[in-house]
Amino acid sequence: xxxxxxxxxxxxxxxxxxxxxxxxxxxxxxxxxxxxxxxxxxxxxxxxxxxxxxxxxxxxxxxxxxxxxxxxxxxxxxxxxxxxxxxxxxxxxxxxxxxxxxxxxxxxxxxxxxxxxxxxxxxxxxxxxxxxxxxxxxxxxxxxxxxxxxxxxxxxxxxxxxxxxxxxxxx
Amino acid sequence: xxxxxxxxxxxxxxxxxxxxxxxxxxxxxxxxxxxxxxxxxxxxxxxxxxxxxxxxxxxxxxxxxxxxxxxxxxxxxxxxxxxxxxxxxxxxxxxxx
Numbered sequence: 001x002x003x004x005x006x007x008x009x010x011x012x013x014x015x016x017x018x019x020x021x022x023x024x025x026x027x028x029x030x031x032x033x034x035x036x037x038x039x040x041x042x043x044x045x046x047x048x049x050x051x052x053x054x055x056x057x058x059x060x061x062x063x064x065x066x067x068x069x070x071x072x073x074x075x076x077x078x079x080x081x082x083x084x085x086x087x088x089x090x091x092x093x094x095x096x097x098x099x100x101x102x103x104x105x106x107x108x109x110x111x112x113x114x115x116x117x118x119x120x121x122x123x124x125x126x127x128x129x130x131x132x133x134x135x136x137x138x139x140x141x142x143x144x145x146x147x148x149x150x151x152x153x154x155x156x157x158x159x160x161x162x163x164x165x166x167x168x169x170x171x
Numbered sequence: 172x173x174x175x176x177x178x179x180x181x182x183x184x185x186x187x188x189x190x191x192x193x194x195x196x197x198x199x200x201x202x203x204x205x206x207x208x209x210x211x212x213x214x215x216x217x218x219x220x221x222x223x224x225x226x227x228x229x230x231x232x233x234x235x236x237x238x239x240x241x242x243x244x245x246x247x248x249x250x251x252x253x254x255x256x257x258x259x260x261x262x263x264x265x266x267x268x
Binding site: 006009010013016017020021023024029032033036039040043046047050051052054055058059062063066067070071074075077078094095097098099101102105106109113135136139140143144147151154155157158159161162163165166168 | 172174175176178179181182183184185186187188189190192193194196198199201202203205206209212213216217219220224225227228230231232234235236237238239240241242243245246247248249250252253258
């Protein structure tokens with residue numbers, strides 16, 4: 001791994017974290033959504049750098065493209081008024097509790113960082129060539145075929161549920 | 172590089188948790204949940220370099236579930252908005268008992 005690669009890996013990671021912090025602290029939902037899109041783009045770049053080009057592409061298409069557009073549509077639809085009087089960040093005590101939770105989780109990360117009891121890496125059955133969709137598609141349609149089919153039922157249920165929940169009562 | 176990716180993933184997840192705990196706008200809380208799902212996806216992709224391609228396959232499933240969750244969750248938010256005329260979580264206590 002060259003210096004160029006390492007530098008850009010850290011660059012995208014740091015931009016992702018900075019965007020995420022900015023996203024959490026914005027008052028306006030639209031600004032928050034746009035910062036979250038920025039985080040997702042950086043994550044897509046990280047996926048591509050880790051030889052998961054297909055995942056990076058659908059990250060941009062599905063997450064940054066589709067899901068965030070749905071969020072922005074709902075923000076637009078609800079017409080929540082001025083940002084300052086809707087998105088109130090909760091008061092001191094809850095903020096302190098959230099900070100403590102965050103510190104505990106961060107401490108866990110550092111404990112795990114020092115710990116090397118991770119299971120030994122499994123040698124890949126086939127050599128992983130970077131960027132070949134077949135590498136993702138073959139297990140998806142062979143070993144995980146049942147899960148794939150059940151996913152279609154999940155999507156159907158989600159569509160029906162969304163329509164039923166969001167439609168107006170016809171009286 | 173895998174360690175760094177796992178670290179970024181953990182930090183993003185923590186930011187998502189703090190967002191869920193500190194915000195009151197239901198839409199922003201949903202976006203924080205999406206951020207947490209993204210952080211987990213980053214872990215999956217990083218570990219798929221060590222343990223084989225199954226991690227990337229699982230990311231596809233996580234994205235599907237996230238899309239379904241966003242659709243249903245936003246529909247719930249819309250129907251809450253019809254009741255209360257806002258999406259502030261302080262007003263959503265129908266099931267408090």
